[in-house]
Amino acid sequence: MSLGHFALPLAAMLLLSGCSTLGIGGDTKEELAYIERPAELIYNQAFDEMDSSDWGNAKLLFEEVERQHPFSEWARRALLMSAYASYRSADYEDSIVTARRFIDLHPGSDSAPYAYYLIALNYYDQIYDVGRDQETTVNAENALQQVVRRYPDSDYGRDARLKLELTHDHLAGKEMSVGRFYLRQNQPLASIIRFKTVVRDYDTTSQVEEAMHRLVEAYVTLGVIGEARKVGSVLGYNYPDSEWYAESYDLLQEYGVDLDEEIETRDRGYFERLRDRLF
Numbered sequence: 001m002s003l004g005h006f007a008l009p010l011a012a013m014l015l016l017s018g019c020s021t022l023g024i025g026g027d028t029k030e031e032l033a034y035i036e037r038p039a040e041l042i043y044n045q046a047f048d049e050m051d052s053s054d055w056g057n058a059k060l061l062f063e064e065v066e067r068q069h070p071f072s073e074w075a076r077r078a079l080l081m082s083a084y085a086s087y088r089s090a091d092y093e094d095s096i097v098t099a100r101r102f103i104d105l106h107p108g109s110d111s112a113p114y115a116y117y118l119i120a121l122n123y124y125d126q127i128y129d130v131g132r133d134q135e136t137t138v139n140a141e142n143a144l145q146q147v148v149r150r151y152p153d154s155d156y157g158r159d160a161r162l163k164l165e166l167t168h169d170h171l172a173g174k175e176m177s178v179g180r181f182y183l184r185q186n187q188p189l190a191s192i193i194r195f196k197t198v199v200r201d202y203d204t205t206s207q208v209e210e211a212m213h214r215l216v217e218a219y220v221t222l223g224v225i226g227e228a229r230k231v232g233s234v235l236g237y238n239y240p241d242s243e244w245y246a247e248s249y250d251l252l253q254e255y256g257v258d259l260d261e262e263i264e265t266r267d268r269g270y271f272e273r274l275r276d277r278l279f
């Protein structure tokens with residue numbers, strides 16, 4: 001779901017129609033030195049700049065509303081729109097700081113849910129590939145979870161849940177990347193910690209099947225065939241058509257383990273208890 005889906009209703013809520021606008025003349029910073037103008041006039045001029053995707057000028061004008069009319073209703077509206085303009089210009093740090101200031105000043109505002117959501121978006125849009133440091137991804141996860149926790153039935157909460165899935169997939173991918181590295185370096189114990197984290201903490205992601213197979217590989221490398229068999233049987237029970245199960249099946253057959261027979265002789269409760277014990 002795009003940001004525009006949420007930004008446009010917000011803008012409609014914050015903007016009052018029927019106001020004239022001022023010409024900027026090319027240099028907003030110089031224009032801002034003029035004598036005090038009505039808050040409504042500056043606000044609508046800022047909104048026009050935003051309509052033209054001139055996020056920098058829009059931000060300056062929204063800030064001018066707050067500077068000239070700090071205790072007005074227009075200042076409250078302009079503060080959040082300034083955070084949005086910063087977000088659109090990829091000034092994520094400033095957008096987060098401004099949105100948090102809005103929440104601190106106006107915690108009971110009808111726009112507070114959007115402020116929380118905007119903070120989450122700023123972190124979410126900075127998520128990098130799984131090979132890089134994931135601090136921003138963790139921040140995105142925390143911010144998105146806060147939106148879901150505070151506003152579970154809102155559009156913001158529903159969209160945050162969808163974004164959490166991708167965020168978790170990134171975090172799981174990072175754990176998998178590190179786990180594979182340890183496995184290649186013949187450090188199976190270290191890799192097991194990473195793969196178990198994926199299965200335990202990110203069990204709804206696309207990484208789980210491979211994580212279980214890599215656990216089978218790690219246990220086989222250690223010579224702990226019994227543990228490898230248990231993980232392989234849980235993998236086969238939950239993902240019988242998975243290519244990773246097929247690989248685990250072939251690997252364990254080399255050690256005389258028939259996973260099909262193991263799965264056929266056990267009930268569902270056994271695999272649920274086994275999964276809980278393993279992970």
